[in-house]
Amino acid sequence: MREDINITEVARKAGVSIATVSRVFNNNGPVKESTRKKIEQVIKETGYRPNILARELAEKKTHLIGVITHSILGEGLPNSIKGITHVIEEKGYNLLIGNTDGQIEKEQKHFEIFQSKRVEGVLFMTRHFTQEHRDVIEALPFPVVVLLQPTEDEKISYVAFDEYRFAQEATRYLLDKGHEDFVFIGGPETSANSLRREQGFKNALTSAGYSLDKERIIHEDYSIEAGYEATKRLVKEGVPFTAMIIANDGMAIGAINALQDSGYSIPRDVSIIGLDDTALAKASRPSLTAIHYSYQDLGKEGANLLLDKIESGNVDFSYKVLPYELKKRGSTEERY
Amino acid sequence: MREDINITEVARKAGVSIATVSRVFNNNGPVKESTRKKIEQVIKETGYRPNILARELAEKKTHLIGVITHSILGEGLPNSIKGITHVIEEKGYNLLIGNTDGQIEKEQKHFEIFQSKRVEGVLFMTRHFTQEHRDVIEALPFPVVVLLQPTEDEKISYVAFDEYRFAQEATRYLLDKGHEDFVFIGGPETSANSLRREQGFKNALTSAGYSLDKERIIHEDYSIEAGYEATKRLVKEGVPFTAMIIANDGMAIGAINALQDSGYSIPRDVSIIGLDDTALAKASRPSLTAIHYSYQDLGKEGANLLLDKIESGNVDFSYKVLPYELKKRGSTEERY
């Protein structure tokens, strides 16, 4: 480990002024070849790297993008981050991550930290987008793009999936196969994402003329275990059903295992669709029919939208809804 | 979106000097109650946040920790990051992430960027730790802790798992159950981690008096599909085996599926251990016997070690080897 060295030191060693060193490093302004060589020599010897803090202070640009997220676990965020970094690193931006672990207080805290750090924009993920969020974001001196939550007004820009529609489509797929007795397992009731899926599911059923008991809508915490236990409970209570729509594929795997452990055969006795398609879906036996969408694209599109706003200075409302696809696999078949 | 505001502006509005504003914000030095109130009022009205760049430049402290990683996918990194942020946010540090996607050139680039950004320390993950890494790291003006790779000298500090030992232990576990015909599926040959596991495996066999054909050591890319295909190939070639040690649980799931699709029963015909225990392992049927270790602890311990060095200024060599546990599940049994 050696010491930091600054531009003054380099200038002194090379016998020039700091202005000339700056010119060499940034390759702007005229410098005689011989002095350039001498300065480059000193830079190499000393391992000098300009202090970006000072540069950014002078330039009033930090090239920093913040991400605020409620959860860094699961496949979603890592893939989003991959998409984000892919886009921003190309343009010389860096990524700062703020994890809220789902606590609302921490969101505010991270916005403040990011404001202090002079990030140039933020990608924001939360479980539930509220009026309060809107107010906070509008008072911020940098643009914000919300990921995963349609903000439902024409103010805060967002990139999201059409969860209502794909839940509807998944349900219709099984309706078309002759199923009539459905169960829906969603995420926590505080999750706006899960709620939209639930509503898409309900709409598909009611518009096909079916009514729906309350007992057939279950809320769990997205874990494999919760999916397992909830399904075991259904079986034990003797609720009759031949189709399940499950908000994520973890709980869907839990459901498959629970049914198999109870002597049922998938898909002969029960068809199951997961509204989420991670590595688990393909690995399970039977493999899971699932709605596929790309978190990497989510990150990519979110970052593109944000950089647009940053670089153009135009923060007008804009949004993007990303595509999805129903992957038909082994967990669904005709109802006999 | 409103404009940034600075300390001078706040001071002007409150009719005081910037020194007094600074004193109020940092709560150091004496300030009369009435002026404090007035300044706080202005701060609230304007939404003033100090420019941390300027502060850090003045203080020569950035409170920034960098993470350089070769892969942001999978369960490992997110869990590590969770562990890291847990530790560092408590002490007021922030996290900067550099993703190399496994490209060596990018490692150097990220070290340079981080040096420019004046991070105070870096947690470094790479597939293979070399002499060149050593040289680069020793020339850096901040401490570095390597994660997952024992650096095998007394110079660069690290936190890692004892992969040699747990691979050995997993193998012995099956030897003790009477198995004699083993197959090992490892990661890519460039992965030092996989190599250590392979050596632990080999050592267990040879020290039990067994020899080992080359054909029974296979290198794949850690994916479920690769595990599946490799196992199908073994079956097709008629290689006789009753035990598999597999470097990660994704490939192990692939192997289970391949064997089941070929008419074998697990664990009756073949016992399988995964040297890695993610959500997949518990979800599979049969569930996978696996070596469990915590990436979250890896991040936590790495961050602790690094912060120690940063705050004490003592960068002497130190290391930590984290515990693991063999989780006995459904994919292993006695050999008949």
Next chain:
DNA sequence: TAACGGAAGGAGAACGTTTTCATAGGGAGT
């Protein structure tokens, strides 16, 4: 030979903080 112009490079302001030092005011002790 005088005037001009372009290349090379230096001096110094600016960026927004923290911090050190200086100073004014006022109450207490003599």
Next chain:
DNA sequence: ACTCCCTATGAAAACGTTCTCCTTCCGTTA
């Protein structure tokens, strides 16, 4: 009334850059 000290505040340097002006030097042109 004089000194002393403590509280409250301001002025200005320092952090390490970028960038805008200047100045100097030298070759070209009339």
